[in-house]
Amino acid sequence: MSALPVLDLKDASSFPSRRVEAWKYSDLRKFLREAPQLSPSATIPLVGGGPFEALGGEAMVFVNGRPVDASARVVCGEQTVRLRLISKAEGTGHAVAARISARAGAKLLVLETHEGEGAGYVAHNRLELDLAEGAEVTRIVLTDEPGDVLSVTQAAVRLARGARYRQTIVASGAKLQRLETEVSHPGHGADVRLDGAYVLDGSRHADLTSVVDHLGREGTTSQLTKGVVKDTARGVFQGKIIVERGADGTDARMGHHALILSERGEVDAKPELIIYADEVQCAHGNTVGNLDANALFYMQQRGLPLDEARALLTGAFLMEVIDRIETEGPREVVREWLTARL
Amino acid sequence: MAAVKETVEAVAALEKYAHGFTSDIEQEFAPKGLNADIVRFISEKKGEPEWMLEWRLAAFERWQAMEEPTWASVRYDPVDYQDLYYYAAPKKKAGPKSLDEVDPELLEVYAKLGIPLKEQEVLAGVEGAPKVAVDAVFDSVSVVTTFKKELAKAGVIFLPMSEAIREHPELVRQYLGSVVPVSDNYFAALNSAVFSDGSFVYIPPGVRCPMELSTYFRINASQTGQFERTLIIADKGSYVSYLEGCTAPMRDENQLHAAVVELVALDDAEIKYSTVQNWYPGDAEGRGGIYNFVTKRADCRGDRSKVSWTQVETGSAVTWKYPSCLLKGEESSGEFYSIAITNGHQQADTGTKMVHLGKNSKSRIIAKAVSAGKSDSTYRGLVSVHPKATGVRNFTQCDSLLIGKDCGSHTIPYIEAKNGSAHLEHEATTTRLSEDQLFYAQQRGLSEEEAVALLVNGFVRDVLQELPMEFAVEAQKLVAISLEGSVG
Numbered sequence: 001m002s003a004l005p006v007l008d009l010k011d012a013s014s015f016p017s018r019r020v021e022a023w024k025y026s027d028l029r030k031f032l033r034e035a036p037q038l039s040p041s042a043t044i045p046l047v048g049g050g051p052f053e054a055l056g057g058e059a060m061v062f063v064n065g066r067p068v069d070a071s072a073r074v075v076c077g078e079q080t081v082r083l084r085l086i087s088k089a090e091g092t093g094h095a096v097a098a099r100i101s102a103r104a105g106a107k108l109l110v111l112e113t114h115e116g117e118g119a120g121y122v123a124h125n126r127l128e129l130d131l132a133e134g135a136e137v138t139r140i141v142l143t144d145e146p147g148d149v150l151s152v153t154q155a156a157v158r159l160a161r162g163a164r165y166r167q168t169i170v171a172s173g174a175k176l177q178r179l180e181t182e183v184s185h186p187g188h189g190a191d192v193r194l195d196g197a198y199v200l201d202g203s204r205h206a207d208l209t210s211v212v213d214h215l216g217r218e219g220t221t222s223q224l225t226k227g228v229v230k231d232t233a234r235g236v237f238q239g240k241i242i243v244e245r246g247a248d249g250t251d252a253r254m255g256h257h258a259l260i261l262s263e264r265g266e267v268d269a270k271p272e273l274i275i276y277a278d279e280v281q282c283a284h285g286n287t288v289g290n291l292d293a294n295a296l297f298y299m300q301q302r303g304l305p306l307d308e309a310r311a312l313l314t315g316a317f318l319m320e321v322i323d324r325i326e327t328e329g330p331r332e333v334v335r336e337w338l339t340a341r342l
Numbered sequence: 343m344a345a346v347k348e349t350v351e352a353v354a355a356l357e358k359y360a361h362g363f364t365s366d367i368e369q370e371f372a373p374k375g376l377n378a379d380i381v382r383f384i385s386e387k388k389g390e391p392e393w394m395l396e397w398r399l400a401a402f403e404r405w406q407a408m409e410e411p412t413w414a415s416v417r418y419d420p421v422d423y424q425d426l427y428y429y430a431a432p433k434k435k436a437g438p439k440s441l442d443e444v445d446p447e448l449l450e451v452y453a454k455l456g457i458p459l460k461e462q463e464v465l466a467g468v469e470g471a472p473k474v475a476v477d478a479v480f481d482s483v484s485v486v487t488t489f490k491k492e493l494a495k496a497g498v499i500f501l502p503m504s505e506a507i508r509e510h511p512e513l514v515r516q517y518l519g520s521v522v523p524v525s526d527n528y529f530a531a532l533n534s535a536v537f538s539d540g541s542f543v544y545i546p547p548g549v550r551c552p553m554e555l556s557t558y559f560r561i562n563a564s565q566t567g568q569f570e571r572t573l574i575i576a577d578k579g580s581y582v583s584y585l586e587g588c589t590a591p592m593r594d595e596n597q598l599h600a601a602v603v604e605l606v607a608l609d610d611a612e613i614k615y616s617t618v619q620n621w622y623p624g625d626a627e628g629r630g631g632i633y634n635f636v637t638k639r640a641d642c643r644g645d646r647s648k649v650s651w652t653q654v655e656t657g658s659a660v661t662w663k664y665p666s667c668l669l670k671g672e673e674s675s676g677e678f679y680s681i682a683i684t685n686g687h688q689q690a691d692t693g694t695k696m697v698h699l700g701k702n703s704k705s706r707i708i709a710k711a712v713s714a715g716k717s718d719s720t721y722r723g724l725v726s727v728h729p730k731a732t733g734v735r736n737f738t739q740c741d742s743l744l745i746g747k748d749c750g751s752h753t754i755p756y757i758e759a760k761n762g763s764a765h766l767e768h769e770a771t772t773t774r775l776s777e778d779q780l781f782y783a784q785q786r787g788l789s790e791e792e793a794v795a796l797l798v799n800g801f802v803r804d805v806l807q808e809l810p811m812e813f814a815v816e817a818q819k820l821v822a823i824s825l826e827g828s829v830g
Contacts, residue, residue, distance in 0.1 A: 021413070245747075260762040264729060269757040271768075278744035278774040286768040288759045 004180055004211060007152055009095045009124045010035050025236040025268040026178050026207040031150055036093030036122045039064040050084045051142055051337060052111040055329045057082050065094030065123075076103040083112040085125055085153075087145070093122035100128070102135035104160075109138050111330055114153070116145030116174075125153040131163035138166040140330050142337060145174045147204055154180045161188035161216070168325050169196040170334055172341060173204030173233065180209045187216030187247055196225035197321045199341050200233035200265075207236035214242060218249040226321050227258045228314055228342075229265035240272040241282060248279035255285045259317060261310070311342045318342075372429035378402060381535050384429050388504045388538075391511060401524040401534030408528045414691040415720045415752060418633060418660045421598055426567045428536045475500055477541045477557040489553065496552050498582075499544040503571050506542035513544055517575055521604035521641040521668070529600040530637045533569045537602070540570035545580035545611070554810055556585040559601075567598040574604070576611035578644065583614040585813055588621050588657070596624075596659060601636045609644030609671065614652070616809055617665075618817055621657035623824075628687025628716075631659025638665035642674035645700070650677040652808045654817045655690060656824040664722065666695035669703035669731075676705040679808040681817075683798075683824045684717030684749070693723035693755075698764075702733040710802045711742040713749035714825055720751075725766055726758040733763050740770040743801055745794065745825070795822035 004022050008014045016022070017029035042064050049059060057080025061068040064087060073081065085096055102108045116123070123145075131137050145151055151174045159165055169179050183192055196208040212221050227235040237256040258267040271284040291313050299309035318338060325331040372383050381402050385395040410420075475489035477500065493500050499510060507514050524534045541557045559570060576582055588599075599621060605613050615638075624631025634657075640649035651665040667676030678694040696705035705725065713719040721740045742751040753770045775797055783793035799806070799821055806814050806821075 258759075260759060260764070263762050264760075265762050266760045267757075268759070269755075269768075271753075271755065271770075273742075273753040273770060273772055274750075275742070275744070275752060275772050276750045278747055278749065280744075280772060280774070282772040284753070284768075284770050286755070286757055286766075288757060288764060288766040290762055290765075 004154070004182055004209070007124055007154065009093050009122065022209070022238070024270075025238070026176055026205065028150065028152070028176060031176055032122060036091070039087075039089040039092035039094040039121060041066055042088040044086055044088070050082060050113045050115060051144075052082050052113065052330065052333055055082070055111060055333065056080060057109065057111065059084060060098070062086065062096045062098065064089055065096050067098075071097060072099040074101045074103065075108045076106050078107040080109040080111065083110055085112070085114050085123070087116040087118065087121050087123045087149070089118045089121035091120040093124070096123075096125040096127075098125070098127050099130075101130040102132060102137050104132040104134050106132070106135045108136070109327060109330065110140070112139060112141045114141070114143040114145055114151065116149055116151070119146055119148055121149050123149065123151045127153065127155040129155065129157045131157070131159045131165060133160040134162045135160070136164040138325075138327060139168075140325065140334065141167075141169040141179065142334065143171050143177065143179070145172070145177065147174060147202055149174045150176045152178045152180075155182065157181060157183045159184065159186055159190045159192070161186050161190055164191045166193045166326065167195065168321065168334070169208060170338060171196070171198040171206040171208065173198065173200040173206035176205050176207075178207040178209065181211075183210070183212045185212055185214045185219050185221065187214060187219030187250065190219050192219075192221045193324065194221070194223045195321050195324055196237070197318050197338065198227035198235050199318070199338065200228070200235055201230040203232045205234045205236070207238070209236070209238040211240045211242065212252070213244065214247040214250045214252065215244050216247055219247065220250070221252040223254040224321055224324065225256045226318050227267065228261060228318065229258065229267060230261045232262070232264045232266075234266040234268070236268045238270045238272075239284070240274065242274045243277050243280050243282065245276040248277045250277065250280045250282070252280070252282045253284070257287045257317075259314065260288065260290055261314070315339060315342050371427050374427055375424040376426070376428055376536065380428055384536055384538060387429065388507070390504075390507055393515065394507055397519070397524070398535050401531050404525045405528070405531035405535055408525070408531055410528050414662050414722075415718065416660050416662060416689040416691050418689070419596065421596070421633065423532075426598060428567055428569070429538055475553050475555050477502060477555075492552065496549055497546040498549065498551050499542065500555055501542050503537070503540040503542045503573065510542070510544070513575065514542065514573070517573055517604070517606055519604075521606060521639050522602050522637050527637060529635045530602050533571060533600050533602045533637070536567075537569045537571035540572040540601070542572075543574040543582060543584065545576045545582045547578040547580060549580045551580070551582040554583050554585055556587070559586070559588040567600065570601045572601070572603040574613055574615070575606045576608065576613050578608045579610040581612045583810060584616070585810060586615070586617045588619050596631060596633055598633045599635070599658075603636070603638040603665075605640035605649055607640065607642050607644055607647035607649050607674075610646045611644055612648040612650075613640065614650045615640070615665070616813055617653040617655075618813060618820065619653065619655045619657050619661070620820060623657050623686060623688050624659040626686055628659070631688070632657065634658035634661045634663065636663040638663060640665070640667045640676065642667055642669045642671050642676060642700075642703075645671040645673060647671045647674045648676070650679070650808070651694065652679040652805065653681070654805070654809070654820065655680070655682040655692060656820050658690070659688060661688075661690040661692055663692050664694055666697070667705065668697050668699065669705065670699045671703070672700045673702045673704075674700050675703060678705075678707045678709070679805040680709045681712070681802045681805045681821070682709070682719055682721075683712045683821060684719045685714045685824055686717060687715070688717040690718070691720040691722055693721045695724040696726070696736060697724070698727045698731045698734040698736070701731055703731060704735045706736070707738040707740070708804055709740045710805055711740070711751055712745065712798055712801065712825070713742065713751045714745040716748045718750040718752075720754060721770075722754045724756040724758070725768070726756075727761050727764040727766070729760040731761055731764075734761065734765070736764075736766045738768040741801070742770075742772040743798065744772065744774045791826065794825060798825060
């Protein structure tokens with residue numbers, strides 16, 4: 001059973017309001033009361049393959065919810081898939097349903113981009129990822145959407161024993177942007193890393209929500225999310241780690257750290273541990289604050305202008321998340337992408 | 343090591359629930375069930391003025407329109423509100439003038455509980471211990487309040503709530519319901535309608551209360567709900583330390599305890615509120631026990647005011663409480679130190695709320711949860727910073743310890759920062775008792791149970807240190823006793 005409510009764009013009664021606990025800080029219903037009209041089909045220019053184009057691999061493209069090629073893929077061996085979710089719409093809505101399965105022993109790099117053009121659209125992406133025994137999947141997500149759109153991505157990740165899953169989400173927000181990840185963790189050597197970073201300005205909102213359910217013995221999870229909010233932006237982090245009865249030997253760590261760089265920025269965090277086994281090591285840490293005044297002063301003393309000093313410190317703060325990406329190619333693309341937005 | 347030895351002895355000497363006796367005291371009951379007439383009956387019994395009755399009736403009306411909340415991580419059989427007695431009092435002719443007139447059986451109850459009702463007595467074993475004024479509440483009424491005269495000399499008002507309503511109506515009227523409004527939540531509304539007694543404390547400006555104040559609550563009669571109401575007002579520049587203890591007999595059925603505690607701290611005032619909650623937790627199979635659904639809130643209205651909550655929660659079948667601080671004053675501060683120990687089939691969903699509204703307000707939360715047996719324990723907390731509250735600081739630490747395969751321990755913190763100058767830190771850990779440490783302690787000659795008690799006492803030490811000294815010794819024993827039977 002899914003721990004998070006399932007959304008259906010065609011059914012307005014499925015739009016959660018903040019009264020739904022899991023959507024407490026992202027009131028979708030406030031902005032969306034009725035089911036939106038379906039977005040028309042659109043074409044994309046033939047040139048330009050998204051931010052990760054230079055890294056090659058096969059493209060799996062959706063435009064306004066419609067697959068250009070296929071909506072499901074089975075991967076064996078070593079492969080890179082550039083999953084491009086493109087929205088080109090004005091005030092309409094569309095839904096993507098994509099599925100990727102990694103066969104036993106496969107090594108897959110999913111480079112996912114949310115590319116938006118237009119205004120006021122509603123995008124809903126549902127992604128299913130299945131990892132067979134010993135499979136290794138790295139998912140890297142970059143979002144670049146207009147500030148007045150609603151965008152919800154729900155990923156369900158199922159691991160078999162011994163599988164490894166790595167995820168880094170870099171969110172730049174929208175009017176309401178939510179990136180959910182739900183992981184079914186079987187333990188027995190399976191290993192999960194769920195990271196995230198958000199940089200928000202204007203009145204943008206981004207919500208990184210995750211649920212990791214440890215079902216079996218000896219599983220590990222490591223989570224690190226860092227965010228920066230400016231102006232009146234709002235960052236949300238909700239992380240839940242569940243250790244079910246019998247999932248002894250679980251080791252789970254979660255960290256969320258945010259900087260508020262303006263008077264009226266907002267950060268809401270809810271890091272949860274739900275534990276039913278005693279032989280576990282679980283911890284979470286959460287901090288919210290602003291830049292260290294002493295460090296800023298020191299840098300200014302050494303001749304750096306205030307803005308530059310700020311950008312340097314903020315960059316250093318966020319890059320800890322990016323440094324955890326193991327594959328060099330995408331790591332450097334993400335680093336550049338993020339630096340340009342600071 | 344004396345304290346450790348004492349703990350070990352306490353474990354050996356005491357029954358699982360030492361306060362489980364009942365006393366055969368002639369009681370006066372209101373008819374079972376709840377309706378407007380019962381509310382009128384209670385008000386009349388207390389000889390309350392018209393405004394108080396109206397306040398209660400309005401609360402009752404609100405309560406009827408409300409639904410029982412279900413969001414806490416606790417499961418329990420629904421309470422049949424019509425199958426409870428809302429008023430039970432030891433029968434007496436007129437109000438006792440002195441301790442000599444109090445029913446000797448009742449005095450015996452308190453003697454058994456170790457509560458000093460005679461003023462010359464001080465707590466046993468503590469040489470030169472400070473005096474403690476006690477208000478003893480038995481089911482629905484306050485039995486006796488000690489040291490009234492000495493307190494009056496300092497200008498401190500320490501009275502049962504029912505007397506305070508008669509003697510200081512202006513104060514009660516000004517502050518009652520001003521921190522926890524009548525319709526705040528389901529149980530607070532119920533309490534407002536039917537509360538029977540509790541303590542009222544007023545500390546005048548600039549006065550440091552000359553002794554610890556203490557209220558002792560006891561549920562005795564069966565099928566009785568206890569709904570006490572406590573109101574403490576610390577006027578400008580004053581200080582008071584208040585202790586609260588609770589016990590109940592062992593019974594098969596679940597008894598309801600729905601209290602409301604309101605604290606008001608004005609400029610530069612400080613209130614230290616300590617609770618040792620040891621209601622009957624139910625038997626080994628999870629039958630019986632107290633439902634402890636309590637609303638406790640402090641309003642730090644004044645600049646530089648301070649409220650410190652310390653709680654040791656070892657009893658009750660189901661606990662549902664969040665002692666909170668509304669930090670309205672500039673540079674006001676709130677503290678919450680908590681030990682929640684659950685064993686058997688106990689469930690506890692407890693924590694705190696620190697609502698930062700004033701500039702440069704500070705808060706500190708230290709919560710330690712120990713779960714054993716088949717019990718479930720949840721820390722649920724909120725730290726929120728209002729957009730206009732600049733310079734806010736918070737530090738939160740939640741540690742959970744699990745003993746055994748069948749228990750659960752959960753941490754659900756909410757952090758809401760709406761101001762860029764806030765510094766909020768939160769950390770939480772969940773682990774089990776270290777096998778190495780257990781092994782070491784056992785090697786040195788302690789039994790497994792003694793070793794567990796020793797380690798757990800170490801785990802909760804940060805909080806025990808915050809308790810007033812007389813209570814800390816008691817609490818340490820209680821920690822050991824509540825974990826009895828959790829290993830092996």
